[in-house]
Amino acid sequence: MFVRRTLPLLVSAIFGVALILQFFVPHPASKNFYNMMLDWLIIVSAFTYLIAVQSTVELHVTKIKRKVEGWQYSIIVLVSLFVTAALGIFGGAFMPTTLWMKIFPSVKPSDTTPLMYTYLYMQMPMQSTIFSLLAFYMASAAFRSFRARSFDATLLLITAGIVTLGRVPLGEFIYKGLPDVVEWILKYPNMAAQRGILIGVQLGIIATSIKIILGIERKYLGGGK
Amino acid sequence: MKNKIFFFILILLSFVLSFPQNETVKDENGLKLDPAILKEFTIKDVRDDDGTKLEISCQKILEGENYLFKLYRKEENDTTLKVVKTFNSFPVKIVDEGLSYQKKYDYYISVTDSLGNESEKCLITGSVSPKPNLFRTEKTILLLMIIVYTAIIVFLVESVRKGKDLFVRKISGLDTLDEAVGRATEMGRPVLYVPGSSTMSDIATIASLNILGPVAKKIAEYETKLIVPNRDPIVMTVAKEVVKESYSEAGRPDVYNDNDIFFLTDSQFGYAAAVSGIMTRERPATNLLLGMFWAESLIMAEAGNTTGAIQIAGTDAVTQLPFFITSCDYTIIGEELYAASAYLSREPLLLGTLKAQDYFKGFIIILITLYFFILLISWLTGGHIVFLDKILEMLRFIFKS
Amino acid sequence: MKFINFINNLDKRWIYLVLALCIIIPFIFPVGFPMKTTPPVKSIYDFIEDSIPEGGVVLIGADYDPSTMAELHPMAKVIAAHALSNNLRVLFVTLYPQGAGMAQDAIDNVLREWNKSNPDNPKKLGKDITLLAYVPGVSAVVLKMGEDITQTFNEDGYGNKLSELEIMNGIKNYKDINLMVELAGSSVVLTWLIYANGRYGLKMGIGTTAVSAAEYYSYLQSKQAIGMLGGLKGAAEYEHLLGKKNVYGGRKDASIGMDAQSSAHIFFIILIILGNIAYFVKKKKEGK
Numbered sequence: 001m002f003v004r005r006t007l008p009l010l011v012s013a014i015f016g017v018a019l020i021l022q023f024f025v026p027h028p029a030s031k032n033f034y035n036m037m038l039d040w041l042i043i044v045s046a047f048t049y050l051i052a053v054q055s056t057v058e059l060h061v062t063k064i065k066r067k068v069e070g071w072q073y074s075i076i077v078l079v080s081l082f083v084t085a086a087l088g089i090f091g092g093a094f095m096p097t098t099l100w101m102k103i104f105p106s107v108k109p110s111d112t113t114p115l116m117y118t119y120l121y122m123q124m125p126m127q128s129t130i131f132s133l134l135a136f137y138m139a140s141a142a143f144r145s146f147r148a149r150s151f152d153a154t155l156l157l158i159t160a161g162i163v164t165l166g167r168v169p170l171g172e173f174i175y176k177g178l179p180d181v182v183e184w185i186l187k188y189p190n191m192a193a194q195r196g197i198l199i200g201v202q203l204g205i206i207a208t209s210i211k212i213i214l215g216i217e218r219k220y221l222g223g224g225k
Numbered sequence: 226m227k228n229k230i231f232f233f234i235l236i237l238l239s240f241v242l243s244f245p246q247n248e249t250v251k252d253e254n255g256l257k258l259d260p261a262i263l264k265e266f267t268i269k270d271v272r273d274d275d276g277t278k279l280e281i282s283c284q285k286i287l288e289g290e291n292y293l294f295k296l297y298r299k300e301e302n303d304t305t306l307k308v309v310k311t312f313n314s315f316p317v318k319i320v321d322e323g324l325s326y327q328k329k330y331d332y333y334i335s336v337t338d339s340l341g342n343e344s345e346k347c348l349i350t351g352s353v354s355p356k357p358n359l360f361r362t363e364k365t366i367l368l369l370m371i372i373v374y375t376a377i378i379v380f381l382v383e384s385v386r387k388g389k390d391l392f393v394r395k396i397s398g399l400d401t402l403d404e405a406v407g408r409a410t411e412m413g414r415p416v417l418y419v420p421g422s423s424t425m426s427d428i429a430t431i432a433s434l435n436i437l438g439p440v441a442k443k444i445a446e447y448e449t450k451l452i453v454p455n456r457d458p459i460v461m462t463v464a465k466e467v468v469k470e471s472y473s474e475a476g477r478p479d480v481y482n483d484n485d486i487f488f489l490t491d492s493q494f495g496y497a498a499a500v501s502g503i504m505t506r507e508r509p510a511t512n513l514l515l516g517m518f519w520a521e522s523l524i525m526a527e528a529g530n531t532t533g534a535i536q537i538a539g540t541d542a543v544t545q546l547p548f549f550i551t552s553c554d555y556t557i558i559g560e561e562l563y564a565a566s567a568y569l570s571r572e573p574l575l576l577g578t579l580k581a582q583d584y585f586k587g588f589i590i591i592l593i594t595l596y597f598f599i600l601l602i603s604w605l606t607g608g609h610i611v612f613l614d615k616i617l618e619m620l621r622f623i624f625k626s
Numbered sequence: 627m628k629f630i631n632f633i634n635n636l637d638k639r640w641i642y643l644v645l646a647l648c649i650i651i652p653f654i655f656p657v658g659f660p661m662k663t664t665p666p667v668k669s670i671y672d673f674i675e676d677s678i679p680e681g682g683v684v685l686i687g688a689d690y691d692p693s694t695m696a697e698l699h700p701m702a703k704v705i706a707a708h709a710l711s712n713n714l715r716v717l718f719v720t721l722y723p724q725g726a727g728m729a730q731d732a733i734d735n736v737l738r739e740w741n742k743s744n745p746d747n748p749k750k751l752g753k754d755i756t757l758l759a760y761v762p763g764v765s766a767v768v769l770k771m772g773e774d775i776t777q778t779f780n781e782d783g784y785g786n787k788l789s790e791l792e793i794m795n796g797i798k799n800y801k802d803i804n805l806m807v808e809l810a811g812s813s814v815v816l817t818w819l820i821y822a823n824g825r826y827g828l829k830m831g832i833g834t835t836a837v838s839a840a841e842y843y844s845y846l847q848s849k850q851a852i853g854m855l856g857g858l859k860g861a862a863e864y865e866h867l868l869g870k871k872n873v874y875g876g877r878k879d880a881s882i883g884m885d886a887q888s889s890a891h892i893f894f895i896i897l898i899i900l901g902n903i904a905y906f907v908k909k910k911k912e913g914k
Contacts, residue, residue, distance in 0.1 A: 011521045014291045024364055026275045027357045028326065035773055038249055039337050039429065042768035042778075049762070052458040055488040062484050070506070094730050094757075100680050119692075119727040127693035134520065134889060135839070137527040139645045140638045143897040145551035147905045157902070161895055166835065167859055169659035170888035179662050191843045198844065203542040204485045204563030205428040210375055212431070216382065217369040219438040219566055220431050220463060221470070423813065426765050492724055493812060494693030519836040520694065521811045542813065544841040 009215045016213035056081065087114040159185060256344040258336050261285075262315075266349045276357030277325030281309075281349070282318040293609060295338040301329035301352050329354045365622055377584055382577035391576050398537050398555035399568050402436075402513075405484070405535050406443050409510035415450035416440075417509035419500055419525065420464055421516020422493060422541070426455045430542050430566045433516035434460070434467055435566035436539075440513065441471035443481055453486040454503060456496045461488045497521035501528035514538040514553070515562065526552035540566070596620045633895075634906035641897065648893045652885035655893050659888060661881075666846055667863040669853035670831040673805060674708050682804040683707040683797060685717045687818060688732065688757075689810035694835055698809045699879035700861040701833040702732040705807055707874040708864075709742035712738055714804070715793050718757040721767055721814060726783060727761045735756055736876065743875035753792045757783035765817050772800050772826035800828040807850075810832040815842065823850050833860065858883050 022030045060074035074102065091100045091114040100114075101107045112120070148154040165171035166182030211217035277406040280297060293313050296305040306330035309332075310319045324330060325469060328618065329352035337343045353434070385391060409416045418440065445453045451468065455461035467488045472481040491501045501524060504512065512529040514522070514536065519553045522545040524540075529536045530552045538549035539557025549556045559581070567575030596617065602614045653678050663671075674684065686705060690698040702718075709716045713906045718729040733755055742750045749755060758779045770778040773795060776788045779812050796802060806828050808818045815832055822828040829852060832842050836857025855861055861880035868874060 006587075007369045011884070024361050024368055025359055026273055026361055028275050028277075028828045031275050031773075035770070037856065038763075038766045038770040042761060042763035042770065045762035045764070045766065051462060052488045052491070055458065055461060059484050059487045093726070093783070097301060115286055116727065116730065123724075123727075124692040125697065127492060127494050127691060129694060130498045130524070131520075131693035133524055133695065135649070136645055137523050138643045139524065139890075139894060139897060141527060141548070142894055143636075143641060146898045146901060148902055151907075154260040157898065161898065164891045164894055167857070168888040168891045169661045169859075169884055170892060172662050173659045176662075178663055182662055184844050185841055187847065190840050191847065194292070194841065195844055197541075197543050198558035200582075200586060201543075201563075201898050203585055203589075204541070204560040206374065206377065207578050207582045208428050208563050210378055211578050214375075214379070216378075216578065217435065217566060219435040219469065219570075254826050424764065427813070432860065493720070494691070517813060520835050564689070585673050 005218075005221065008221055009218065013213055013215055016209070020213075066195070084115065084118060087118060091115055159189075226481055233312065235564075245578075255373075256336060256338055256342050258334060258344055258347050263347055263349065266332075266334065268350055268353050270353075270354065270356045273358050273361045273363060274355070276355045277322060277324050279321045279324060279353060279355050280318065281321060281331065281332055285315045288478075291339050293533055295337065297333040297335070299333065300329045301331065304347065306333060307468050324354050324355050326347075326357045328595055331595070351387060367424065374581065374585055378578050378581040381580045381584075385573040385577040385580075388402075391580055393564070393568060393576060393579060394512050395563050396557065396564065396568055398557040398561065399537060399565055401535075401537060401555050402440060402569070403443060405511040405513070405537055406440065406447060406449065408535055409444075410447040410449045412510040414510035415452050415507055416444055416511045416513065417500075417507070417512045418451060418453045418502060419516070420453065420455065420460055420519055421514075422456050422496060422521060423460075423517035425459045425463065427517045429517040430460055432562045432565065433539075434463055436562075436569065437464060437467050438471050439569045441468045442475045442618075445472040445475035445477040448477065448480055452503060452507065452509065454489045454496075454500055455487065456489060456490055456491055456493075461486060493521055494524070497524040500525050503532065503548065504528045508532050509534055511548055512536045514540075514549070515557065516612045518542055518549075520545075523548040523552065592595075592620065630904050630907045633900055634908060635809065645893055646819055649886045652889050653882070656726065656882070657885050657888075659799050659885070661863060661866055661884070663863045663867060664860075664897040666854040668703075668805065668855070668867070671708070671853075671867045672713060672804075673829075673831070673852055674714070676805040678709075678714055681715065681891075683715045683717060683802060685719060685803045685806040686697045686729075686732075687806060687810065687814075688718050688720045688729035689807035689812070689814045690726040690728060691722065692728065693849065694748050694811040694850060695720075695728060696883070697858050697861065697880075698811065698833060699728060699732060700858070701807075701855050702728070702866045703736050703761050703866065703876060703879070704861060704868055705757065705833070706732060706736045707740060707867050707870075707876055710736065710754060711868070711871060711873040716755040717793070717797075717803075718755075719771075719818075720757070720760055721764045723760055726757065730783065739876035739896075740874060744873065751784070752782070752786060753905050756786075758788075759783050764814065765821055768817055768821045769825070770826060772822060774799055774827070791876045800826040803828060805829050806832055807829060807831040807855075811835040811838060819845055819850050826859070831855075858887055886888065 013039070015208050018033070051150060057078065058078050062176055063071050063074040064078075093115055094113060095109055096113050096198065101109070113149050146157055150156050162178070163182050163185060165174070166178040171178045171182075208217060219224070227499065249423060256593055260284055262283070266281065268281050271280050278554045293311060294317075295311050296319060298307045298309045299306050309321050312319075321332075323328075331352055333346040333347055335344050335346045376392055418437060420437065421427070421430050423430050425431065453461075453464050453468065454462060466481065468486055469472075469478070469481055469483075472478050489496050503509075504525070505528065509532075512534045514525060514529075515538065518525075518540050519542060522540070522542070526536065526538060526549055536553035537555045537557070538553040539550065539562045540546065541559045541562055543559070546558060562580050563582075567579050599613050599616055599620070603610060603617060606613075608614065614626040678684070684705070686702055688702055706718075718733060720729050722727050731750065737749060737751060737755065743829060758775070760778055760783070761780045763770075767778060776794065779788055780792060782788060786860050798823060801805075806818065806822065808815050808830060811834060815838075818828075818830060819832075823830045830850065831853045832845070833852045833855040834842060834857075836859070839854065839856030839860070842851065842854055846854055855864055858880050862878070862884050865878045865881050869878065
């Protein structure tokens with residue numbers, strides 16, 4: 001219980017208060033403590049990728065073992081994971097390693113590395129495709145949901161129409177002052193509404209942080225209470 | 226004739242005026258800095274710093290001179306002089322940075338004429354060392370705000386603990402959580418819980434994991450399958466703990482499956498694609514999208530909409546809210562996400578903090594309204610009322626702090 | 627009525643098909659509408675053009691991956707090219723492993739194009755432009771850079787010691803950076819604004835996807851950011867401004883895509899109008 005509950009609560013309380021105080025104390029000792037904390041954070045972050053690899057491998061190995069539906073794809077995931085890592089380690093990230101150049105004498109230091117090759121010609125097109133889906137989904141969502149059901153919805157609809165048109169050169173071609181109208185909408189009505197939400201959100205963020213530091217909020221440690 | 230005399234006097238006068246008439250620098254023996262200028266120099270420690278800065282200033286007014294001044298620094302036990310700054314006009318204020326509070330420094334000044342002849346370097350004053358400070362005075366208001374806010378929270382928590390009843394308005398998105406989980410049980414399909422695309426340093430993610438606890442408990446009671454795909458390894462680890470604990474609390478640790486909470490990828494859209502894939506393949510009856518989302522929000526929400534799942538989304542990312550509102554059945558907006566933990570558990574301690582948020586929000590609204598009206602009055606009266614300007618200045622200082 | 631029924635029961639896939647055509651056709655038959663530069667874009671351009679002395683430093687945050695490259699990659703290239711044209715030093719930094727590939731591609735591209743169009747003023751990797759090595763930790767990295775950049779990274783992305791690189795001469799922390807332009811489609815923009823600008827006073831510009839652009843207007847008004855490039859149009863406007871200088875011959879990726887975006891937006895508006903007509907006719911019919 002002490003290790004799973006009390007200790008994490010103590011750690012978050014002590015370091016939470018210490019880092020808040022550190023912000024107000026400019027003394028070199030406080031600065032050194034702050035720098036040490038940042039170094040720790042960076043070191044811990046580096047290790048999180050190991051957890052990611054462990055989780056991915058465990059999940060897909062289990063899928064293959066149990067032969068769950070689509071288990072063949074898990075083989076592709078695991079092979080891709082290890083081949084990409086091997087290419088990066090032995091071939092270099094942005095410049096070919098000496099080992100790689102020894103194995104393949106025709107490779108020059110200015111050549112594209114195998115890792116960069118997979119990045120440019122596999123990852124780039126695949127990920128761009130996913131992002132481009134957004135345009136299609138937006139079209140269907142706009143068609144399905146953008147209805148002038150009430151006065152508010154009509155107002156929203158007209159504004160959306162103006163902004164959509166004003167954000168492209170064609171809008172400017174239709175009416176020269178349209179980009180200025182769009183800028184005005186984004187700068188004033190849009191910002192006023194956003195700020196209202198943001199103030200609430202930021203207070204929520206501060207309150208949650210204080211709750212965690214004071215140990216009032218502990219659900220993130222697991223359990224309903 | 227009169228004009229000629231006048232013109233002659235004028236030329237003479239301009240010569241006299243343009244000649245370096247200040248007590249600056251030259252005497253018969255060559256270039257020398259006037260001791261009067263040297264006396265005007267002051268060296269003082271910079272306030273609110275870490276003991277690495279000294280301010281060297283001179284209030285003397287000197288214009289129209291064609292001389293270059295060099296400020297040198299020398300460590301007490303060192304012989305080398307380092308140029309801190311070169312300048313050619315007065316008054317001057319130089320902040321020398323990168324010093325050590327454990328060392329003493331001497332400052333020298335010299336003057337160079339247009340021919341490049343440099344005078345002797347004169348010591349400004351005795352050895353000085355910067356002092357490290359223990360408090361940033363310019364942040365006092367911020368510290369006060371934090372103390373006040375924390376005090377309000379603690380006070381309200383205490384009063385709730387003593388039995389004070391607090392009203393919390395209805396949040397339909399959260400009320401429906403039970404129903405949504407129940408629906409999945411009836412249909413014999415899983416519940417998909419997406420804790421957002423961000424890391425643990427985003428408070429929205431923590432808020433999401435706070436909701437995951439009670440949701441997982443309910444799911445364990447119903448013996449429904451819960452899938453939690455993650456984009457961040459740390460979030461995944463915490464999510465595993467949260468779910469495992471909740472299952473134990475519900476008395477069903479046997480139903481917990483470690484492989485249902487897993488890491489997908491740290492790529493933003495790769496994650497969205499994978500989550501959409503899970504929605505299509507596993508066909509969850511309920512999709513809960515709670516946490517921080519960006520441009521990928523619509524991809525996930527639309528994929529879920531296509532499969533016909535009941536969708537509850539919640540985020541504080543303002544620009545993504547419209548997408549969730551169009552594609553999901555219920556949307557938890559902005560701060561409601563942070564209120565969710567208290568709302569679901571009805572725990573008095575957490576409810577107290579909600580009230581504190583409201584009080585502070587009220588305080589900010591009062592300040593903004595006050596600022597607006599004073600600004601309006603000041604504008605209408607042409608800015609002639611000094612008293613109002615002082616209040617405006619004060620409010621601006623508070624806002625900036 | 628038949629038409630209204632057709633609209634109400636329209637299969638999503640038809641919408642997808644027409645949208646695809648709306649995007650593809652303008653690439654084959656470009657029109658090239660003239661474009662006005664908006665103030666948020668111009669202020670970043672003007673700052674690099676007029677307010678940074680020769681040898682100054684521009685830090686570009688490449689915190690995006692290939693998915694958002696369509697909008698953000700042209701920004702990285704055009705801002706880097708603009709900085710080089712003013713003889714400024716360009717440092718790329720990324721907080722995500724995926725961004726390192728993007729930054730590397732942008733550096734490669736800009737250097738190649740620059741040296742092709744300016745053989746008399748060639749730019750060199752490590753002297754005029756480089757990529758700082760990827761270090762995990764996101765906000766911790768942003769904060770640590772405010773203390774000491776060389777200590778945070780040790781090396782550049784190509785394995786060279788930062789302390790030995792010519793480009794790093796006189797650069798210790800944010801105080802030595804004249805402008806930082808953060809390019810991201812996620813809230814990492816806020817991480818930079820809160821920690822680098824808020825805590826260390828780093829002068830910042832923003833480049834983000836069109837979907838997220840509206841979120842950052844409040845930071846422009848509060849002057850936490852000097853300007854913003856919103857989506858493909860922001861990048862196209864910047865390309866247009868740099869084009870007037872006539873110093874860089876690189877491909878204008880964003881400007882090429884503007885016709886496709888125009889036609890897609892028009893299609894969106896038509897869809898919304900059609901959807902509303904069908905909705906009102908149906909409502910009227912049901913009312914009867």
